[in-house]
Amino acid sequence: MTEKDFSIEQSESSILLSMPMFNGVDSYNLQAVIDDLKSYWKLDVSDVNGDAKTATMSIDGVLVALASMPAPIPAKDIEDIAPHNYLWKNAEEDCRNHQSHAIVTVLSSKNVAILERYKMLTKLNASILRTSGAIGIYQGTQTLLLPKDLYLDFANFLLEEELPIQLWVYIGLIGSQDGSSVYTFGLKDFQKREIEVLDSKLEKMDLYDFLLSIVNYVVAQDVVLQDGETIGFSAEQKIAIRVSEGRFLEGNTIKLEL
Template sequence: MSIHAAFSAKAREKEGLINAVRKQASDQGLEVQEGEEGLNQDREEETGSFVGFVLLAGPMWDRSQFKSDMESMWGIECVEEEDAEVNAEEDEAEDDAGGSDHAEDVMLFNVSNMRVMAALMDVPVPDREAEIHAANNYMWPEAVEIVKTHQAQLIVAIMGKDAPVLERGKLFVKVLAALCRQKNVLGIYTSGTVFQPQFYLGASEMLRDGGLPILNWIYFGLYQTEKGWNTYTYGMKSFGKDEMEILEAGADPRELRDFLLNLACYVLDEDVVLRDGETIGFSAQQKLPIVRSKGVSLDGDTLKIAYPTP
């Protein structure tokens, strides 16, 4: 194969990956929509799907810094997938391929049978999609105002179905956390909301202590109605689990959210399958009913967990 043909094949492969990731993101509900849509996809298709968007102030990122951060933070060496011969003739091959800039915009590397892709797109997320989802983040009041200024995005995806789903999820967090240290990052768009970079980076510290980065993986929605406080998960389906809701609870909202957080952590850490009609409890005496039915806060079926009463 000639240098030019090799480069063109590499460019086509990367373009195909970007298109595949866009479809994967769409399947996860990371697309233009009001509220929490897109959660009624087939569970098997969604399991292990980890796609996120790093929102940038401008169309640039520092690859060298990213590689350095991945190594210093997580001990991961990022060796890019590039043919040395093609690399040596890159400029000439780009001209022959019609000025393609995929080699500059897409980074691919492998970590323990998992493939990481980071693709720079020099346009903002279209149709105010990121701003709409940023409004969901009650922990970041300035989210919408900051997010609406973004001018570019890095699409990040983890591929490799042979790796355990928790390991894929951990690598996903490590990559996004390292990218939080880029100078022009404004937000991390994943799990149905936009996270503040400092928050996302801080939450990833759980990995250093051997814990699960639940707050990076799962968004815990929280809202009030006339009958009480409601909370729900967004992100459990990436791990092959049902999303969960607690509805109309007469409880302190922080305690309610922490209860669901602990439950989500238990389900993921112990690989527990909660079923309709069963009960769950954190003590021998506690038996909280579980009902699987049409979601209230989310599309598709969800698990309704009763909140313990005093």
């Protein structure tokens, strides 16, 4: 088995995790979550086992698990990533007093594509947020902290057959005297190399929007960007693709030469 084969197999069979956070001793209501999955997302929920503390169920044939944890996420975990999460500017302050959280798990499956499993994770998180007093979602694997209202807004993209990439992949923004740089963190879960754009003369938000469009295309169309090729959104646009050692990430990354 080659290194590439191993990474793909590992990603396809790995579990997906997220942690809704609650102030006080609040938690989710299992039946309310199930009802919302059925009514809002029109999903088939079956084989429910367990109780409000720990439960498993099948959602459209995907096995998921919920667990209520009467303790906060360690403060250091929040503090390490909160300053970088510009989609939740007051995250550190808002999360400081949370006293409990849940663990949402979409379990391993070689029969369900990773994209579909991410959609399921998002719908389950959204149903918990919509039916409880949860304040937001922590996804440490992708270094993401996402507030409740924003998460629900992005999750609704799925109703329009669009992808809420912002809930799955962190896009880092870095400015310097040489220009603006952006990078992804989370594409590896979709069996793709992470992407960096270095020292661009574009404004930060223009660069962010550009990379978001590229990531959406790569994930939605299951595209593998290859060293030496070009990419663009028009016949005239030809952006060179290079693979080299990452500047902001470990290992090799895709570089888009803007």
